[in-house]
Amino acid sequence: MSILLEVKNLRKYFKTPKGMLHAVDGVNMQIESGKTLGVVGESGCGKSTLGRLVLHLLDSSDGEVYYQGNNITHVNKKELKELRKNMQMIFQDPFSSLNPRKTVSQIIVEPLQIYKAYPSKKDMIKKVYELMDTVGLAKRLEYSYPHELDGGRRQRIGIARALALNPEFIVCDEPVSALDVSIQAQILNLMQDLQLERKLTYMFISHDLSVVKHVSDNICVMYLGTLVESCASKNLFKNPLHPYTKALLSAIPVPKINIEKKRILLKGEISSPINPKPGCRFAPRCLYAKDICTKKQPKLIEVEENHFVACHCLKENNKESM
Numbered sequence: 051m052s053i054l055l056e057v058k059n060l061r062k063y064f065k066t067p068k069g070m071l072h073a074v075d076g077v078n079m080q081i082e083s084g085k086t087l088g089v090v091g092e093s094g095c096g097k098s099t100l101g102r103l104v105l106h107l108l109d110s111s112d113g114e115v116y117y118q119g120n121n122i123t124h125v126n127k128k129e130l131k132e133l134r135k136n137m138q139m140i141f142q143d144p145f146s147s148l149n150p151r152k153t154v155s156q157i158i159v160e161p162l163q164i165y166k167a168y169p170s171k172k173d174m175i176k177k178v179y180e181l182m183d184t185v186g187l188a189k190r191l192e193y194s195y196p197h198e199l200d201g202g203r204r205q206r207i208g209i210a211r212a213l214a215l216n217p218e219f220i221v222c223d224e225p226v227s228a229l230d231v232s233i234q235a236q237i238l239n240l241m242q243d244l245q246l247e248r249k250l251t252y253m254f255i256s257h258d259l260s261v262v263k264h265v266s267d268n269i270c271v272m273y274l275g276t277l278v279e280s281c282a283s284k285n286l287f288k289n290p291l292h293p294y295t296k297a298l299l300s301a302i303p304v305p306k307i308n309i310e311k312k313r314i315l316l317k318g319e320i321s322s323p324i325n326p327k328p329g330c331r332f333a334p335r336c337l338y339a340k341d342i343c344t345k346k347q348p349k350l351i352e353v354e355e356n357h358f359v360a361c362h363c364l365k366e367n368n369k370e371s372m
């Protein structure tokens with residue numbers, strides 16, 4: 051197993067009038083080369099911030115990021131430009147991330163121009179057509195503007211642009227959330243085909259566990275800036291151990307009508323990420339919270355091979371599955 055990207059104790063705090071907002075608060079994770087790490091959690095849990103930190107679109111407050119074993123936490127502009135070739139992003143809302151005044155081909159050619167990737171204009175245009183073909187955009191759309199196309203095609207432009215410099219690693223931030231369900235499957239299949247063909251590594255961010263399940267090899271579950279559980283995708287669905295993961299899983303609809311599933315409804319207020327209280331962030335909503343949970347923050351611990359959980363009361367809550 052070769053690790054392409056690793057983050058250690060990564061933090062991002064934002065100053066707000068009410069105090070320090072702990073958006074990402076001590077995250078540790080690894081992404082295997084050629085695999086997909088799903089990052090799942092409710093909106094506002096810090097997953098997009100985490101994706102941006104990894105790509106240096108935001109500066110971290112503390113912690114480290116390693117790419118191919120090299121510490122890339124503090125890089126200068128020139129080094130960052132070099133890194134960006136290998137690390138790209140696909141955004142949630144293709145509409146707002148595409149320049150409305152540019153045509154499809156002008157959008158896709160942009161990274162090639164910035165990086166002077168081709169000496170001749172002819173080669174550059176050839177590459178644009180190649181990229182359009184790769185993502186399933188007909189050549190006749192080259193002079194179209196984003197607003198003339200549907201959401202699926204717009205996301206295909208975003209993917210083509212992300213692929214232009216042949217990256218190894220792509221952060222996909224809710225890439226299908228803005229799309230109709232029927233289009234979602236097409237885009238997810240395209241992304242999976244591209245991953246195989248180009249040996250891409252994905253960090254796939256989503257609030258939707260059923261989407262993450264479909265694409266991920268490993269999954270991290272985030273809650274209010276912290277990781278609460280992380281393991282192989284299959285294992286997470288078979289043997290979830292953290293109370294929050296269990297609640298998330300119970301909310302996924304089951305396709306077979308004769309299977310009954312008890313939904314765990316989360317009550318209680320989500321705690322504030324501003325000046326967070328000591329203890330487990332999930333405590334106000336946790337059915338199993340004990341005294342210690344409000345006093346000490348649980349550490350992410352490996353409870354079985356490659357299965358990490360942050361919970362003080364793991365054994366009591368999972369007698370049958372541990």
Ligand code: SF4
Pocket residue numbers: 292293294330331332333334336337338339340343348360361362363364
């Ligand atoms: Fe619940 Fe306590 Fe575990 Fe947090 S540490 S998830 S509050 S049991």
Ligand code: MG
Pocket residue numbers: 093094097098224
């Ligand atoms: Mg987000």
